[in-house]
Amino acid sequence: MKPKDSQRLDSDKCISRLSAVEDALYVIGGKWKLRIIIALMEGPKRFNELQRTVKGISAKVLSSELKMLEINGFVTREVYTGSPVAVEYQLTDYSSTLHKVLDELVKWGNMHREKVKEQWKEKEATP
Amino acid sequence: MKPKDSQRLDSDKCISRLSAVEDALYVIGGKWKLRIIIALMEGPKRFNELQRTVKGISAKVLSSELKMLEINGFVTREVYTGSPVAVEYQLTDYSSTLHKVLDELVKWGNMHREKVKEQWKEKEATP
Numbered sequence: 001m002k003p004k005d006s007q008r009l010d011s012d013k014c015i016s017r018l019s020a021v022e023d024a025l026y027v028i029g030g031k032w033k034l035r036i037i038i039a040l041m042e043g044p045k046r047f048n049e050l051q052r053t054v055k056g057i058s059a060k061v062l063s064s065e066l067k068m069l070e071i072n073g074f075v076t077r078e079v080y081t082g083s084p085v086a087v088e089y090q091l092t093d094y095s096s097t098l099h100k101v102l103d104e105l106v107k108w109g110n111m112h113r114e115k116v117k118e119q120w121k122e123k124e125a126t127p
Numbered sequence: 128m129k130p131k132d133s134q135r136l137d138s139d140k141c142i143s144r145l146s147a148v149e150d151a152l153y154v155i156g157g158k159w160k161l162r163i164i165i166a167l168m169e170g171p172k173r174f175n176e177l178q179r180t181v182k183g184i185s186a187k188v189l190s191s192e193l194k195m196l197e198i199n200g201f202v203t204r205e206v207y208t209g210s211p212v213a214v215e216y217q218l219t220d221y222s223s224t225l226h227k228v229l230d231e232l233v234k235w236g237n238m239h240r241e242k243v244k245e246q247w248k249e250k251e252a253t254p
Contacts, residue, residue: 008170009168009169010169011169014165014166014180015180017165018162018180020233021161021162021165021229021233023237023239024236025158025161025162027239031152035149038144038148039145041136041141041144042136042137043135053141053145097235097239098235100231101232102144102148103231104227105152106144106148107147108225108228109148109149109152110147110150111224112154112224113147113150
């Protein structure tokens with residue numbers, strides 16, 4: 001199964017796409033950042049709420065990922081003084097530049113899951 | 128800077144998107160897989176060629192990433208017997224299901240790089 005030759009990239013285009021994807025993954029790559037952003041699309045959340053929504057993330061990792069997301073302009077941290085002090089995280093306008101990337105990733109993830117399920121069914125059906 | 132409330136997700140949609148992105152990142156996440164796929168969009172490549180194109184990847188990591196890409200149906204490994212034996216890697220048709228994800232990621236990476244450059248210029252211009 002070869003991809004059609006018409007879909008091939010020339011060397012320059014390949015290098016330029018590699019560098020763009022490298023730049024993108026530098027800030028939004030890794031296991032957690034996009035998941036944290038999606039979790040915050042529901043609305044502003046406190047640290048513990050966020051940790052419950054993004055299943056499997058440790059407090060230490062969540063804290064460091066949030067700092068990186070803040071530095072890169074995706075998230076702001078709001079401190080409400082009072083007793084107890086409340087800290088909420090929320091998305092910036094800039095985070096919405098990621099909508100199309102996320103939409104395509106969600107579509108692809110759903111499509112891929114269905115494909116894997118089909119393959120399992122076929123395997124089970126084979127005597 | 129808050130995202131518009133109309134862009135907010137309800138809880139169910141948020142959970143379903145989280146799970147789709149989790150499924151996607153499970154197979155194409157990490158630092159290298161998408162870069163290897165882009166590098167192979169130029170056409171089939173030998174291992175050493177691939178390592179030269181995907182700058183910074185070690186032979187050990189490239190080898191294990193290629194194995195995962197093969198298992199998940201994105202890449203095939205072709206062995207040409209002869210002297211010396213040649214091994215080439217190439218993309219499958221299934222890898223082209225990633226085109227839209229990659230296109231959006233490339234667009235976003237380019238946009239983000241320009242934004243970061245602008246910010247640097249502004250900082251330099253500030254006395």
